Amino acid sequence: MTAGWAEWPLRRRSPSTAPTTDNRSEARRPPAGPRNPGAGGAPSPPAPSELEESPVAPAAPTTAVGTRTVVSHLSRLRSPKGQADPLPHYRDLRELGPVLPTPWGGHLVTRHALVDSVLRSRKWRTTDxxxxxxxxxxRWNGFAQQELSRTLQGLNSPHHTRHRRSIGNVFDRATLAGLHAVVAGTVDGLLDTLQDRVAEEGxxxxxxxxxxxxxxxxxGSWLDLPRADYPKLLWLTHEHVVCQELLPTATxxxxxxRAAEGLRDYFTEVIRDRRAHPRDxxxxxxxxxxxxxxxxxxxAxxxxxxLLMFLFVASVETTATLMPTMVHLLDRHRDQWRAVVADPDLAPAAVExxxxxxxxxxxAGRVAARDTELGxxxxxxxxxxxxxxxxxxHDPDHHRDPATFDIHRTGERISLHLAFGGGAHFCVGAALARQEATLLLRGLAERFPGLHxxxxxxxxxxxxxxxxxxxxxxxx
Known part of the structure; x- marks a missing residue:
């Protein structure tokens, strides 16, 4: 493999020289509507007073809610207290309205029906x-953002369709069956490590x-990557995903x-090696x-x-958060933890x-493909x-008693949440994440009923x- 494609973004060439995987055929429409300084904000989080005085007005007609109120709620959501329990702030935002203006010309969408419709509709596109x-x-000129635009996450039709079809149903039943022993064995080994560390330190x-x-x-096992590289790859993954945050700092x-460059260097070498030494x-x-x-x-x-970089980062980052969140929620609801201990077959429902x-x-962010009315x-x-x-x-119009954590929900399809997105960009790794979380929860319940x-x-x-x-x- 020659160095051309691998070096392109690092040399900061003109966008016209990009590989054909980056939606360049869609690139010549003139600007329309207010410009968006960030995926939800600006290169660094401005003070509330700066946001409130933003000259960018929300689209008209709009809601009666002002941007000052929205900024106040977002500030609380970003606080340590809001991070520990965001649900009251989500409730307050839903009560303000289904579509709320931001000072940077965007809008928050708070209701399930509207979020679901945007995810599924061709009227809305990803930030390609x-x-x-x-x-x-x-905000959008950084290397990490440009790299995201060329992954499945940043592609729109027809480019997304072509790339998505190239891998098919990547985690189908046969693949998951083949990975079952890997996941189960990894769970056993990690729980052994956890048990040993607790014995040493309490x-x-x-x-x-x-x-x-x-x-x-x-x-890593599925992609046949060296285990010695996992610590480096884990660190790069956690650093890289921050570029998608609401109001990330310049730092x-x-x-x-830098993390995106590290991922580029690493996976470029992996592909070069597989070209030189093809495997099964x-x-x-x-x-x-x-x-x-x-x-x-x-x-090619x-x-x-x-594909490789996106699937790796997406598989690691989100699932790494899901696992401790699962333990934390079940610890807060001990009766439901005890139910899983008594009946590990409840694990799939608990994961959902x-x-x-x-x-x-x-x-998640989307942009309007044309002038569109929403809510x-x-x-x-x-x-x-x-x-x-x-x-x-947590929309009460979609889920009964949504503020209650209840692994015994009946009478509704508990999988009808939006954790994995929806539409063409539905998470390709959803089935694997569910398998990993379910097997881990079963292992925890069977080995450590007193976990807390x-x-x-x-x-x-x-x-x-x-x-x-x-x-x-x-x-x-």
Whole structure:
């Protein structure tokens, strides 16, 4: 493989030289509507007074709610108290309205029906590279953001359709059956480690010992990556995802760019190795698939790189948050933990309720493909809406008694939450995440019925991607 595609973003070439995987055919529409300075905000979080005085007015007609009120609620949501329990703030936002203006020209969408409709509708698009090129903000010029535009997450039809079909139903029943022993064995080994650490110290950090390790061990094994590389890859993944946050700091964005470069360097070498030494493995299979689809070898390698990088990061980051969240919620509701201990077959239902109650991703962005009315509000073409998945999952119009954590929900399909998104961009790794969480929960219930949290969890200051940075537990 030549160096052309792999070096392109690092040399900061003009966007016109990008690989064909980046929606360039859609890139020449003129700007329309207010420009969006960030995925939910700006390069660094401005003070509330700066936001309130923003010259960018929300689209008209709009709700009667002012941006001052919205900013106040977002500030509380970002606080340590809001991170520990965001539900009261989501309730307040839902009561303000289904579509709320932000000072940067975007809108928060708080209700399940509207969030679900945006995720599924072709009237709404992801923030692809063509859209980012039209934005007058350094927020979108960073390396991490440009890389995201070329992954499944950042592609729109027809490019997304082509790339998605190239991997098929990647975690189908046959694949999951083949991974079952890997996941189960990894769970056993990690719980042995947890037990040993608790025996030595009295308690242990569940996130770093189990939550982080389970998804990277499984996806790393599936992709046939060296285990010695897992610590580095885990750190790069956690740093990289910050570029998708609401109002990230300039420092965080710079760290995300460095992480994206590290991921680029690493997975470029992986692809070079598989080209030189083909195997009977997933990555070599993708290379063969794309060789049949794409005459240009560089473009085939680029396509596989972006698939590989995206699937790895997405598989690790969200599941690493799901695991400690699951333990934390069941610890807060001891009667339901005892129910799982008594009947481990409740594990799948418990996992679904965790995903609904506190999903790994609480917010996702979409942009209007054309002037569109949403919940009575006119959203101009190219303007962004921030889909508040965490709020939507607690919408009383969709879930009965949504503020109650209840693994015994009946009479409704408990999987009808939005933790994995929806529509064409529904999470490709949803089935694997469910398998990992279910097997882990069964293992915990069977081995450690006295498991309990010994110190309240600590959270990163995020709004979109939840992350527990520490949560200590004891096994008895």
């Amino acid at each position: 590279s063509a859209w980012k090129e039209r934005q007058d903000s350094d 308690d242990a950090d569940f996130g770093s010992l189990v939550g982080d390790q389970l998804p990277i061990e499984v996806i 965080a964005l710079a760290g995300a760019d 493995d997933v990555i070599s299979g993708w290379l063969r698939t794309w060789d049949a689809m794409e005459e240009d070898r560089e473009q 390698d680029a396509a596989v790189f972006y 309720e965790v995903l609904r109650y506190d999903p790994p991703i609480h917010m 009575g509000v006119l959203i101009p073409k190219d303007a962004m809406v921030h889909l508040m998945i965490g709020s939507a999952n 949290v010994t110190a309240p969890p600590q959270y990163a200051q995020r709004v979109a991607f939840r992350r527990l940075t520490g949560m200590r537990v004891s096994t008895g």
